[in-house]
Amino acid sequence: YPDAQAAINGQMENPLLETALKPLWACWRLLANARDKRGPLELNLPEKRITLDEQGRVTGVAVREQLEAHRLVEDFMIAANVAAAKALEAKKSSLIYRAHEPPSREQLVALKEYLKTFEIDFALGQVVKPETFNAILEKIVDEEVRPQVMEAVLRSQTQAYYGPNNVGHFGLSLGSYAHFTSPIRRYADLIVHRALVSSYGLEMPKPKLKDVEPTTGLTEAAIMKLAATAEAISRTERRAMEAERETTDRYIAAYLSAQVGQIIQARITGVQNFGFFATVEGVGGDGLVPVSTLGKDYFHYDQASQTLVGEKTRQEYRPGMRLELRLAEANPISGSLRFELPEGGSYSPDRFKHKGKPRSGKYDAGKRGRPGNIRHQGKKR
Known part of the structure; x- marks a missing residue:
């Protein structure tokens, strides 16, 4: 609750202050100390918050605010997930783990x-x-x-996945980890719930309420198919994550379509030998600046530093670099953006007459890959 910390600081009265809020935050501080000692991967990856009007039109795109209360909920969810995994291991039960292996x-x-x-x-x-x-x-x-x-x-990190074998969770620095806290939207959590029901004898008959399913355990048939089930839900998770990204890209493109032709503040997010990708500061959405639009200079691609360097001008384009770009295209259907330099750099045949070769890298105009999610943050952990 937004007022929780204010209540704890004595700035307001709250009937739950002594009985719930203070014990809750005191317990969280212990969990936070334990988290700091085990040293999980700390990446500050802001999430986008898109607002719509009653007609479904995008009215704004902003970075979702991260409060200390969010970390409190996150740490308690992690603790519950660890407890579920260890409880099933104590019963030598089959289960599906959330696995994340170290980088190759x-x-x-x-x-x-x-x-x-x-x-x-x-x-x-x-x-x-x-x-x-x-x-x-x-x-x-x-x-x-x-x-x-x-x-x-x-x-550099690997993709997290579901599996019947415990390989630990590298990103969270945990030896045993299984998803337990979201049975409504994740089948892996439901498998863990059913395993707990079977292991601890919690089966219950069908209740009298209409449309309410009985509490059932994990069947032998389900146990025999755990590996195939884990592979299937890992595959559908990746597909769902991609669909979510594409939906966000379309919303952002729709929001930016009214700004086509304008100069925007951008940051380079990736560089290839065919151009560089940039995102609009404070809004998001990746767009390409083709190397063919950078003027008459010939640009070498340094794969190690992921940098484009102009042969004559020595102009550099590298990841993280902030610059002004003109929004040339924003397609709400495909979710694609295209940028160009403000001074209107254009295609020049002379650029391709150069006989030299880039220092490294091969042309690949495919879609820029996105890293797999490995971090426990909200619904993706």
Whole structure:
């Protein structure tokens, strides 16, 4: 509740202050201390909040506010998920875990090469833990550099998934973790609930209320299919996440369509040898600036630093860089955006007469990949 902290600070009266709020926050402080000791991956990934009017038209796009109360709920949910997993392990029960494996060596090598461009050392021989990445981020004080390094760390992580075998959760720095707190919208949680019902003898007959299902346990047939079930729900989760992203992109494109032709403040989110992607500051939505629109200079792509460098002008475009761009296109149907330089850089055939080759990288005009979600934040954890 928004007024909870005010009540605790004695700024207002609340009948639940002594009986509920103070004990709740005191307990959370213990959970927060335990979280800090185990050192989970700390990535500040703001979520977008889209507001609509009664006709369904987008009226605004803003960053969703993150309150301390949100972290309180998140930490209690994590504690419940851990408790459910350990309770089933104590009964030697089958269950579906939420698994997140450590980054692969290939991912870490790529991250090392990228961090080297910022003169940040990253030893490959060390035992990599979430706090290893946290320590890197804590060293960065430059507000322009920090977001791009954070995005690079996120890209280095593996995709979380569901599985019947316990491999731990690297991002949360937990040995046993199973989704338990959202049975309405996740089938994995329902599997865990049914396993708890079976393991602890909590079966109940069908209640007298109409349309209410009886409390049933996990059947032998369901246990035999756990691996296939985990694979299926992992696949549908990824599809749902992609659908959510595409929906958000369409809403943002619809919101920005009224600003086509205007100069906007943007930040580069990714660079390839065919151009760079940028997002509108404070709003979001990725759009491409094709390298063919950057003027007559020939741009080399440095894969290690993910930077485009002009051969004659030495102009650089790198992730995290803030700049002004003209919004050239915003398509609400596809959710795509396209930007161009304010001075109107245009296609020049001369640019392609250059015989030299970029220092690294191959042309790939496919859709820019998005990193898998590994962080417990709201509905994606």
